[in-house]
Amino acid sequence: MTTTVKPPSAPPTAIRPKVVARTGLYAVLAANVVAVAVFFAQAGFASNALVVLGRLFGLYGALLMAFQLLLVARLPWLDRRIGMDRLTSWHRWTGFGILWTLLAHAVFIAFGYAEGTDVGPIGTIVDLAETTEGVLRAVVALGIIVVVGAVSGRWARRRLAYETWHFIHFYTYVAVVLAITHQVAVGTTFTSSSVARTYWYGVWTVALGAVVLGRAVLPLWRNLRHQFRVEAVVPESDNVVSIYITGRDLDKLPARAGQFFLWRFLTKDRWWQANPFSLSAAPDGRTLRLTAKAAGDGSAALRHLQIGTRVFAEGPYGAFTALHRTRPESVLIAGGVGVTPIRALLEELHGHAVVIYRVATDRDAVLYDELRELARAKGAELHLVTGPVQPDKLAPAELLRMVPDIADRDVFLCGPPPMMSAVLANLRELGVPKAQTHFERFSLAG
Template sequence: MATSTAHPRTSKRARQDGPLSRETVIAARQRARNYRARARAADLMGILCWVSVALSVSLYLAYSGSSQFTSPGGFITAAGIITGLAGTDLILLMLLLAARVPWIDKTVGQDRAIALHKKLGKPALYLILGHGLLLTVGYSITDGSNVIAETISFFGLGNDLLLAYISTGLLLGVVVTSVVAVRRHFAYEAWHVIHLLSYVAVLTALPHQLSIGGVLADGTLQRIYWIGLYVTAFGAIAVFRFAVPIIRTLRHRMRVERIEKIAPGVVSIQLAGADLRRLGAEGGQYAIWRFWSRRTWWHAHPISFSAMPTDRTVRITVRELGRGTSRLTRLRTGTFVSIEGPYGIFTDQARTSPYLTVIAAGIGVTPIRAMLEHAKLRPGEASILLRGSDGSQQYLWQEIGQIAKNTNASAFSMLGPRPRNYPTWMSAHALANNITLESTFPHLHESDLFICGPAAWANEVLADARDAGLPEKQIHIERFDT
């Protein structure tokens, strides 16, 4: 590999570049069409979310809600019902986003779907809390009682309302423990169990929704809509979170075949199974792996493929980042492995441009290595920059170098620590030599830029790419927590 301080125009690819071939132009146009189709699908998904919430409120107003706006107590009560319907709708949409539905994953990627899922959490909770408060105030005004007495009276209306209070408490617990500062104090396993309570919270709220106040009266379109929404959300979870992974796991029967140490604290785990090409994995994707040993069975790990599956083997590469991943380095051969996935759109299919530029650091090289192996690259199409603080972080660099050699790609390395007190992804040496993205990659603006590495570092690369004027559609980023 060339070093990062070499002038880019001395690279082999730069000397051999010529006009783009007809096939390359056609491929670039097809990528652009694919991007536009995904963008339209993503917009449609966002519109459907808003339509769903609007429809839930509109159906209520159309059937009975508008008649309640005749008195102060009725107005506040109606507002409470509307916030409850909107909040519940958002929660069901959150469950659908987390259900790992293939269409959602291929449209926006599972990471972005989960990011939206998290973003909806607080608004949904605030709406549910507002629902309880507004209903209590509205009923108390109508009944001529105080809020405390009205709250106590609710418990005399049956078990359905008691379940609604339990549901609210569970949702509050889930949201609070999801806050980063709070989550750090929980073991992953404990936090995961708490998070699963969101399913219980939604289900315990259903009885009061169907029975209290006749809001969803039997035989109305409103009732049909809500039952359909519940069935869709929980049906998607049952199919894609449970049934499909179980079937896939039993079909492929994967077990740990070999563990190879490639650097201090980093190992490659080779798994053996049956008909593994049928996983349909693309280079750059990840899966959720569960290793069924006594000390690891309760912890699922999202880990990228570090090599493309063959008919009988697949490989992942893991760095020790805590107790959970450190246990994986000591797995016994023969350990049974289950899989959910593959997931993600950090793949060659996401490209929109004729050239490919890759910048990776640390364990972030693993999806990059698989992506480069899987992509059908023309000679000189790709430029690769691998970043490490020192020589101990050259994970899989030799393998990536061989792929670069086979495709006549430009491959650079950048070793050395970052400068102190200066935000940058580059080494101090590279910065001192005025190295930039545009000087290193002469085809940057005709490229899709794939960035993969530690979150803070990747954000610095992203900032440089934006400063260089690279359009968002040409930037693909995968952040790894360290």
């Protein structure tokens, strides 16, 4: 442990970017919910109650699809303030909302049009698909959404390879296009009002435009501008390696300590794989550094990269940054290779910091020498905690012993999921406010 005199405290951050972004998203969604209701009412209720309900569910299903696109667009403004893991969580629940609203749309429409006829609801759907423009496309779109919803369940995710799951999810874009053309062809709001028609075209233009901007235009533009290449490959241990990336105008790249990129190394056998790795050093305008542990063939092959290898990087992503600080002093808790963003954050953070590094053995303490020197230079306290998982070395009493004023500090946490869950529970027990607890999991929306 290294202990030094605390430097003067820095002023806390007054702005709550996460709250601003979250409130903005909710406000946009609420405003559109009201707008849809108004346009729906203006179109009139010429059919029976079941058909009316079916049309309303269809409109809100379409609105949720547009909102879903916004969540997966990876727009920098939202990502830096909310974080990709939380956007992914919202994306998942919005997806289930789409599934149930569109199923309700189909059921109410089928029973509504079947009312008073000898043809059942299934026969009604078949007749509509054969005789009404756009209905067949809607049936196909609903089928795709049902399949995507099925493979999104936890039981299915555990049984599918990520590549398979991701490939199936790409068909969601096909469903979106089919749903748009269905809405244009038979949607009453399109046929009854030019204002409503303009509104819906605007909604879909913004949603699809956000996806194109965030998922294609920005990554392509940044890679053309910066021309990333491997500058050095440095083994840190038997199974951990650091990769130094250089390029042009890196001082113009809006990356911060704590963020991560999707790295695609353009070799013959790895160009198609993109892996999320955090920056393990604060960006200095000249190089970017990632540090990865061998967890599979892709990460194990990194130590064999050749100097000069071209790199396609998507990002920076993540809200695990000093942007969200609420207190002048902080606690940084790392577990295993989760030390990489923690080490970068320590380099950038001002004010007194306490760093707690949890590993099984001393040999597992990657970048520990760097942490020790950095802590000494910044006047931070560093605790290396080793030993088996049980007993809990980061239990509330242990945390309080190392950081008596932990409830008055920001806490940044990164490590294996079981450790993070346990520490988060311990922090709640110690009364650390939720707003002062910062963590992020590697979850990729869409």
